[in-house]
Each structure stands twice: as C-alpha cells, then as structure tokens.
Amino acid sequence: MNRFSTIPCSLRLSSYVELIETNGRDRLLSQGRKLHAHFVTSGIARLTRIAAKLVSFYVECGEITYAKKVFDEMPKRDISGWVVMIGACSRNGYYQESLNVFKQMNGEGLKLDAFIVPSVLKASRDLLDQVFGKMIHCMVLKCSFESDGFIVSSLIDMYSKFGEVENARKVFSDLSGQDLVVFNAMISGYANNRQADEALKLVEDMKLVGIKPDIITWNALIAGFSHIGDDGKVSEIVEMMCLDGHKPDVVSWTSIISGLVHNFQNAKAFGAFKLMLSNGLYPNSATITTLLPACITFANVKYGKEIHGYSVVSGLEGHGFVRSALLDMYGKCGFISEAMILFHKTTKKTTVTFNSMIFCYANHGLSEKAVELFEQMEATGERLDHLTFTAILTACSHGGLTDLGQELFLLMQNKYRIEARLEHYACMVDLLGRAGKLVEAYEMIKAMPMEPDLFVWGTLLGACRNHGNMELARVAAEHLAELEPENSGNRLLLSSLYANAGSWESVVRMKKMIKKKKLSRVPGSSWVNTV
Template sequence: MRITTLIVREIEDQLLPVLQNCTSIKDLKRIHAHIIKYSMSQSNFLATKIIDICGGKGETDYAISIFKQVIQPNIFLYNAVIRAYTHNHLYYQAVTIYKQLLRHQQAENHISADRFTFPFILRASAGLLYLNLGKQIHGHLCKCWPTENNAIDNSLLEMYVKCGNLIDAHQVFDGMREKDSVSWNILISGYARSGRMKPAKDIFNSMPNKTIVSWTVLISGYTQFGEYLNALEAFRQMQLAGMKMDEISIVSILPACAQVGALELGKWIHVYVDKNRLLHRTCICNALIKMYADCGSINEAHQLFDNMCERDVISWSTMIGRLANHGRAQQAIGLFVEMERIQMKPNGVTFLGLLSACAHAGFLDEGLKYFDSMMKDYCINPSVEHYGCVVDLLGRSGHLSQALEFIDKMPIAPDAAVWGSLLSACRTHNNVEMAVTAMEHLLELEPDDPGNYVLLSNIYAAAGKWDGVLRMRKLMRSKRMKKMPGCSLIEVNNNVHEFIAGDDSNQLGDDICRVLELLASQLSRKTSLTIASDEGC
C-alpha cells in the first residue's frame, strides 16, 4: 500500500512526540510495532529518531536492526548509526558503517557525508588509535567538505592528538581561522599527555581566554609527570585569575599536595569543597583521603572515610592501603573484614594494601591466607606487585629461603622491586650469600641504579667483608655512578620549599644556617642543663 508524502509527514508528526517521550526500550518496541503497522518502517525520519534513542540507551544491536530494515537510508540515518556506535565506544562498527556510506556514495542514489558525519567518524578513528585511517578520513573531508567548520576541525585536531601525531595536530591548529577554547585545550592536552610540559605551558600562555579546563589540563600534566611544585604554582595562578574550581580540577591538584606534603593547602581545598557542597562526590573524598594520609594525617583521613555518604571500592582500598603505610595493620585488616561483611567486592589494589599491612606487621600466616583468598575466593590473578608483597612478607619474617623459592616458582618474571625486597631482607637478616644472588638479578634489570650497589655494600660492611665493600665502591666509580642527593620539602605560609643535600643555591641559605646553628646551640645548652640536673639528684 503506497502512502502519499502528505500522509507520511502527518503520521511522522503524530509519532514524533510519542518517540520523544519514550523512556524505555519496552515502550520503544511497542511504538516501533505501531510504525510497522502503519507501513512506516521505511521512514528515514522515524528510523533516525529510534536509532538516536537506542544509542542513548546502549541498545546498538536493536539500532542496527532498524537501520538494516530501511532499503534506501539517507545521510541522516547513516549519521545516526555512526553516532550511536561512537557514543557506545563501538568504534570498529562505526568505521564499517562509514565504509558502507562511501560505497553508497558511488551508487546511483548518491549520498555524501556531511558536516555531521565527520566529527563522529573522526572520534571513532581516534578511539581505535588508527592514525592512517584518520588521515584517510582527513582526505575525504578535504574533498567532501572543503569549507571550514569548527566542530570538524576540533574533531580532526583531537584525532591527531590522541594518535600521538602532534606535528599534524599543530598544522591543523595553525590552519584554523577561528580557534575556540576547545581547540586550545585539545592541543595543550596533547603536549601535556606526552610529558612535554614546556610547549604545553607556552601554548597555554598564548591562549586568549583561558577556561577552568585549560588550567586543569596544565595542572594534571604537571602532576602526572612528577612536576608537583609547578602544579602547585599553576594552581596558585589559577586562584589569582579568579577561576572557580570544579570537581576535576580539585581531583587534579590534590595528588600534588600529597606528594609535596602541602597539608595546609589540602585543608583549604577540603574547606572549599565543604562550603560548595561537593563532599557528596565520592571521587573528591577519595582524593582527600589520599592527601591527608600521604601528608601524615591518617586520623583525619579515617574520619573523612567514616563520614562519607557513599563509599566505592576505591575508598575502601585507599583507606586500607594508607593504614598499612602508617603501620596500622590491625585496623587495615579490620577494615577489610568490614568490607567483606557488607559484600563490597575487593579488587587487586585492595589486596596490595592488605598484603602490605601484613608484611609491615609481620603477620605471615594472615598474609599468605589473604594471598590464597585473592585467587580462590575472588578470582583475582596476582600481578607482579602482589608477588612482591609476598616476597616482602616472607623476607621480613626471616624466611629468606622460602622467599627465594617463591620467586623461582612465580608464573611471571620477577621485576626489580621483587629482587629489591629480597635484597633488603638480606640486609636485615645478614644473609650475604643470598644478597649476592639478588644483586645478580638486579644488575640485569637495573644496571644503573646506585641504590642497589650501596645496599649490597652495606650488607658486606655489616658482615665485616671489607673486600666486598671495596669491590662495590670500585664498581660504582667505574660506572661513574652517584647516589641521588636526599631532598626534603616543607610548607610555610602555603608555599612549599624544597631543600636538596649539598645545594647552596638557596637565596635564604645563610639565614637558614644561622637559625640552625642557634637551634643547635640551644639544644646543646638544654642537654647540658639536663645532665647537670640529673647529676645533682
């Protein structure tokens, strides 16, 4: 039965509000049945709307079944399917539909990709990290859509950035007549993700209208690559610029606070979060717990954990791991027991904290029990870090032979941390022979780490084997090794100051030395008075 165009439009207009109000797939299928009943299954308009709903609900199989029923799909329908697949991270399927579109383009009923096609297919190629595919799509884009479009240009820029091609990304960026904040942020993030923070900062400084996203990308880059003081300075500049923090910027700066011990700044952020009613956000609370614990304030971390509205597995794992680091093994184990009671499923990180707690407390039997439970009860395959914890557990308990046997039976290759744990245990228990065995493997894995040579030299010294000490020192000299100087950081008036052993470049160095001499003389005087008082008694 043929239906006139006027009647088709009328039926489509009647069904559109019904589709827009559809809230479930069950209702959608019911509406779809009516569409088939009214002989409207070939309506590109209705099929596009149905596919959009399916894409938003993750029902891509149903979406593609609708698409296949339409004999002559138009570009809007093609775009809807590509968009649905891309939204649900099914990038390969999106590319397959795009290829089908290209074949359709060469057929008699000519269909061309439009400005709505390219942003999503470029995102799909970026998701697959297929640079060559992205370049081919770039070529199609130049042929089909030579005029500039900001959304397309940004998608193209993002594709090159995600595929790690910053040269072509920069060329696209430089060729854009109108660059919005998204364009700038994509390019900055490309350099920041690759650890090239200097060019990232230069581009950031050139950006005319910086957004909170721009600042967050810069801070995250500094934090990710260990430039914590630069991260804190960027955060300070962001505050001076009057930028209001959002959830992502808060989570980005807190690890930097934790690494340098900027507790006062961390507390200020906590107050800010509380005032702006963001403490219900689990990810922010998790970051605050890490910050407090890593800055030494484990009680504040535990209090925050106890007051959380909703805890996820990261919350539990973080608290267990930090309690372990602070030597509170019983509390860490108690927390794990509570975690099991409420049926919160642990992950690999949870067991790392638990095994670490047992190792530091010398709970050998409990640690081995939890290691077995991880595999048997929770089907978690141990990583090299888990095996390293068991070696540490056995080594600290004095079971060096059992630790070496455990390493030999590991199903995965032991890394430097595993052999380093054994070497450290050998020093504690004065086992020179096994220390040499561990050192032989460390020389293969970390030939240029001076710390291992120093540790073995100390083991030789403790055993009175001075020829071994001399041999290690000669080896270090022949390799021109130097031990990294120690450093410490202190926070004063919300500014973090770094001190490195042997570094006399600090502008306040003379003043610091004078204060230290004064403190030393006062301490010496106090000690003398105490001794005299004891003798008088």
C-alpha cells in the first residue's frame, strides 16, 4: 500500500468501525452482514482491527458460532484478539463459550493476560463455577496480578456472588490503595449478602481516605437496605445521596421496587413505580422485569397486560429478561397460550425461558408438554439447572409419571451432577405419595441429607390422609409438631393444604412469608379446630 491508498483507507476505516459498532449495539444483523461482505470484497476484512470488531459484532447479535468462525480465521491474532473474543462473550452472557475460548487459549500455551482475567471471572461468577473461579484466582496470584484494580474488583464481585463475603473482604483488604470501583464492588458485596450495615460502614471508610461515593455506591446501599426490607433506612440513604448531589435514577428506583416486591409489598411497589414515573424517569428492562412478578398477586392479568403493552411500545419486549418475566406472568395468571406464544417468539431461549415454560405446563397439569420441552432442552444441549429439575419433577408428580420422575431424580444427580435440594426431595415425596408409595416416600425423607421441613412432612401427611395410612400419618404429624411445638395446628394445616395443592411455588412463597412475618410466633389455633 502506498501513502495515497492508506490515508483515505484509514479514514474510511474509523467510520466503518463506528458503523459496525452501532449495528452490533442495535443488533442489526443484516446491515452488519452487508458491511462484512463489503469488508471482504475490499480486502480490509483481514485487518486485525476490523476483524476484532466483526467478532464482537457477531457476539452482540447472538451469532456466537459465526463469531467464533471469524475469530478462528483472524489472520494476525495477537492477545487483543483473545481479549475481544472472551470479553464479548462474557459481556453478552455467553459464559460457557467464554470459558471454552479461555481453555482453548490455555491449550495453545498462551500466558495469562491481565485484560482477560476480569471477563473470565465474570463468566465463572455467573455460571456459579466456584472451582473454575478459584483456579483463576490461583493463577492471578501466580502471575502477581493481585494489585490490579480491575482484577481485584472482579474477584470481590465473584466471591460476593458465591456468597463468600469473607473471601471477598480478604481480597479487598489485601489490596493497598483501593479505588472507587474496588470500594463499590465490596460495598455491593456486603449489600447483596444482607449486610447492608457493613456496606454503610465501608462508605464511611471510603470517605475517610478521600474517595467520594458516586451513584453506584448510593445505589448499592439502596439495594442492600431495600432488600432486607428496611424502608426507613432506604429513605435515609436517599436523603443522604441527595445532599451529596445525586438524584435517584432508574437504578435507584428499580432497587426500591425490587425490595418491596421481594418483601411482599406489591401495592407499595406499584406506588414507587408511579412515583418514579412522576419524577420524569422512564422504566427500562430491569424495572419492567422487577415489576412483572408483582402483577401476579393481583389476581387478574390487567396490570401484567398493561406492563406488557408498555414494553411493546417502548421496545423492551424483545429483551431476554423481560420476555421470560412476561412468559412467567402469563403462565401464573393462567394464560397458557399467551405464555406459549412468547416462548415460541423467543429466538434466544435460555435456561430460564425453558424453566418458566416447564413450570407453566407443570402447574397447569400439562405434564406431557413439560416432558416434551425437557427432552428438547436435553437434545439441544441447553444447560439444565436445579430449577429445571424442580419443574420437571413437579410435572411428573402432577401427571402421575412416577417412574419417569424417579428416573430423572437419579439422572439429575448422576449425569448432570446437580445436588438434590430440599425442593427436589419434596417433589419426590409428593410423587411417591401420590402414587400411594408411602413407605418409599418415608424412606426418601429419611435419606435426605438435610433436615426435612414442615412442607415435606406436610406432603407426607397429605398423602397418608389420601391413602388412608394412619400409622405414617401419625409419624408425619409428630414431626410437624416437633418442628413447631407452639403452633403446630396452624402450620400443620397450612403445610398440608399447600403441599396438597402441589404447587411448589406456593410452598416457597409461604415459606418466605412465614420467615418474613415470623408467623411461627403467632399463636393461632382457634380456627384450626373448626375446619
């Protein structure tokens, strides 16, 4: 190339880069493809900078396989190529792909690069892959990257998401000269682990070393106090941030709404939502996703439909989280066909999309449909998680698919290496109990590695009642009474009622409500005797 061809070409290059970036952000796949074709014919597709942009463009459009192809064919692939590929995967939620490319990089004998680490930690975090995440931490120590603020904030964040807030604190304290981002990571670590007071203390520490909290700091505090239901403290924080010159933004409001929804204050949540609107702020995908579950409890679909309408006109309906929240809302409100339409409309189906749809079928007695979807998940290699199995086991017990349920319960543990949780055992007790296999159900309870709770015994009790086994019924009732001596009547009735309804969603809800309202301390046996 002579200087006459390089100068205009490099000018065009930056506008091309900008175009391809814009198309990626707007998910304009067809336009990007045209640009790509143009790059190929004009010979600039081989330029490292252009190729890297094409890789992130295709990842952003969800064309992960194609992105990988462009990446593999990159002519001059230096470390930045790997950074772009792995970074784009992690940023767009393709965590397994991110780790796979990282493994490939290791396999090719390339050294660990500091720019790669945050993306790989993020992927481990979201996959809840403790083993892999800790291995990366070891590599970080070996490479002496532990004073890199980007890496430390990612480590703190990862450990916090694992629930290992002590490890997060260790990494935080080992760093000298923490910056704003590192403080924020630790503050939200405490906030998200129900230690909002610790988070607040850290804000004071931060001020002492001369770092001013920013909107992210304030929002982390709001989320922390809102989640534990401390409305008074939330108001205090909002006042403090205003005095500090920060107005609550969409994230602040979404956190407030989220806290209210999780603490069963749905009416207040809608109130906060209206207040947000009157403050001239527009809800985004997170706000919508947060508010949708609150619509379910209003016994009709009106609110949900309204929000659905808003998400259509605001262009948020296509958002992955919004989609699955809408699907779930319609499912819970009994609009199965609406849920199905949304399911089929979703081209980028995730584990959550499938899980929500399977739960929908399971809770409406469409067991065959649920099994069909489960098989589809397996066939397409979709990641199955503990909720997938709660959903499919629920479907099996509702549909009387006893053998299949037992088979899947083993498959979950042996093939998918998913540890059986309390819910899974509860499903199995229900499954066996409904089939009249009461002794096996009792054996299942005895085999549980954790303490069976009220709902498990309640399920057994219900099954015994239906099948007329008074002996086991007494055993179950005794355990119930033992678990809740001062209030057994109340709880016993609730447990068996809910367990008989067979909806684990209601069970979970009840459990949370009881925990929240400390119902166990309320003496209430008067109405039990009248039933």
